[in-house]
Amino acid sequence: xxxVVVEVMPKAEILDPQGQAVAKALxxxxxxxxxxxxxxxxxxxxxxxxxxxxxxxxxxxxxLANTVIxxxxxxxxxx
Amino acid sequence: xxxVVVEVMPKAEILDPQGQAVAKALxxxxxxxxxxxxxxxxxxxxxxxxxxxxxxxxxxxxxLANTVIxxxxxxxxxx
Numbered sequence: 001x002x003x004v005v006v007e008v009m010p011k012a013e014i015l016d017p018q019g020q021a022v023a024k025a026l027x028x029x030x031x032x033x034x035x036x037x038x039x040x041x042x043x044x045x046x047x048x049x050x051x052x053x054x055x056x057x058x059x060x061x062x063x064l065a066n067t068v069i070x071x072x073x074x075x076x077x078x079x
Numbered sequence: 080x081x082x083v084v085v086e087v088m089p090k091a092e093i094l095d096p097q098g099q100a101v102a103k104a105l106x107x108x109x110x111x112x113x114x115x116x117x118x119x120x121x122x123x124x125x126x127x128x129x130x131x132x133x134x135x136x137x138x139x140x141x142x143l144a145n146t147v148i149x150x151x152x153x154x155x156x157x158x
Contacts, residue, residue, distance in 0.1 A: 001114065007121055022122070022142060031138050035080065036125040042086055043101070046115035059110050063101060 003078040009040035088119035
């Protein structure tokens with residue numbers, strides 16, 4: 001079995017209301033010095049040997065990311 | 080400015096309905112071989128020099144993760 005991490009983040013030019021909400025809440029909680037926050041998703045997949053990199057990319061494109069507004073990366077963390 | 084990544088994932092023993100939904104959808108889309116999926120959050124923070132590691136951990140604990148059901152990690156990716 002292999003473990004794969006897929007990270008999905010909003011594209012840089014896309015408004016990130018969740019990230020902005022966190023950024024605005026931080027000073028109210030007494031945390032200063034954080035100038036920007038972006039929030040995305042992180043998936044950990046357990047895959048067997050039949051799943052190759054091309055399929056992982058298709059999975060990211062088809063199901064895990066909305067490619068109109070999000071970028072994604074795929075990396076294997078354990079063979 | 081420094082960039083920091085905070086990753087928040089459901090604790091291993093906690094039911095992850097979102098991850099299960101993705102895992103069940105994959106075969107329907109023709110993707111086999113994925114035996115488990117866990118879904119969490121990924122934050123990218125831009126912080127100035129006044130923010131130290133202890134404050135980053137407090138930010139993760141206080142705002143970014145629900146420590147009852149989630150684990151978190153903090154790492155600096157760019158100085």
